[in-house]
Amino acid sequence: MEQTYKSVSCSLFFMKKLLGLLMTVFVLFGAGCVTDSNISFDVQVEEGGKFPMSLLQDKSVKTLDISGRHYTGSLPSQVAELKYLRVLKAGDNDFTGVPAEVGQLKYLEVLDFSNNQLTGLPNELGNLSNLKILDLSGNNVSASDLDVIKKNLPATVEIRL
Numbered sequence: 001m002e003q004t005y006k007s008v009s010c011s012l013f014f015m016k017k018l019l020g021l022l023m024t025v026f027v028l029f030g031a032g033c034v035t036d037s038n039i040s041f042d043v044q045v046e047e048g049g050k051f052p053m054s055l056l057q058d059k060s061v062k063t064l065d066i067s068g069r070h071y072t073g074s075l076p077s078q079v080a081e082l083k084y085l086r087v088l089k090a091g092d093n094d095f096t097g098v099p100a101e102v103g104q105l106k107y108l109e110v111l112d113f114s115n116n117q118l119t120g121l122p123n124e125l126g127n128l129s130n131l132k133i134l135d136l137s138g139n140n141v142s143a144s145d146l147d148v149i150k151k152n153l154p155a156t157v158e159i160r161l
Contacts, residue, residue: 049070049071049072050071050072050073051066051071051073051075051076053076053078056076056078056079056081056082059081059082059083059084060084061082061084061085062084062085062086062087062107063085063086063087063089064079064082064085064087064088064089065087065089066089066090066093067089067090067091067092067093067112068091068092068093069093070093070094071090071093071094071095072093072094072095072096073095073096073097074095074096074097074098074099075090075095075097075098075099075102076099077099077100077101078101079099079101079102079105080099080101080102080104080105082105083105083106083107084107085105085107085108086107086108086109086110087108087109087110088102088105088108088110088111088112089110089112090112090113090116091112091113091114091115091116091135091138092114092115092116093115093116094116094117095113095116095117095118096116096117096118096119097118097120098113098118098121098122098125099122100122100123100124101124102122102124102125102128103122103123103124103125103126103127103128104124104127105128106127106128106129106130107130108128108130108131109130109131109132109133110131110132110133110135111125111128111131111133111134111135112133112135113135113136113139114135114136114137114138114139114160115137115138115139116138116139117139118136118139118140118141119139119140119141119142120141120142120145121136121141121142121145121146121149122145123145123148123149123152125149125153126148126149126150126151126152126153127152128153129153129154131153131154131157132156132157132158133157133158133160134153134157134158134159134160135160136159136160136161137160137161141161146159146161
């Protein structure tokens with residue numbers, strides 16, 4: 001049994017390396033359909049209350065979808081370590097807070113915290129210079145917090161309330 005586990009781990013490791021090599025070949029030879037800019041990992045996890053910190057281990061994640069998992073409290077501040085994150089979908093949970101560190105995600109384009117229990121927002125969300133969509137619908141967010149954030153966001157950001 002132990003040998004089977006090692007074999008599976010080894011196989012997965014080589015499959016990941018092979019996939020990386022194939023993507024490099026596609027990019028180098030102009031296949032056009034595979035580029036680094038459209039590779040993402042959609043992480044779906046089991047329902048449960050407390051956010052699993054293991055989701056933050058792969059720093060190359062570009063899409064994190066934790067919608068509808070009934071997470072409570074606040075998203076961990078370590079989410080800022082996902083430096084290449086472009087899409088963060090955290091809707092339909094029971095989050096009561098957004099960490100200020102989300103404002104450090106300089107590539108973030110979509111931030112979805114719809115249908116949570118948010119009332120206040122960190123001003124640092126105004127630092128998201130590449131943001132295109134900010135979905136806060138289904139929350140009771142503070143108008144004064146939102147006004148401060150809006151002043152610093154690009155005028156083209158679609159804000160959903």
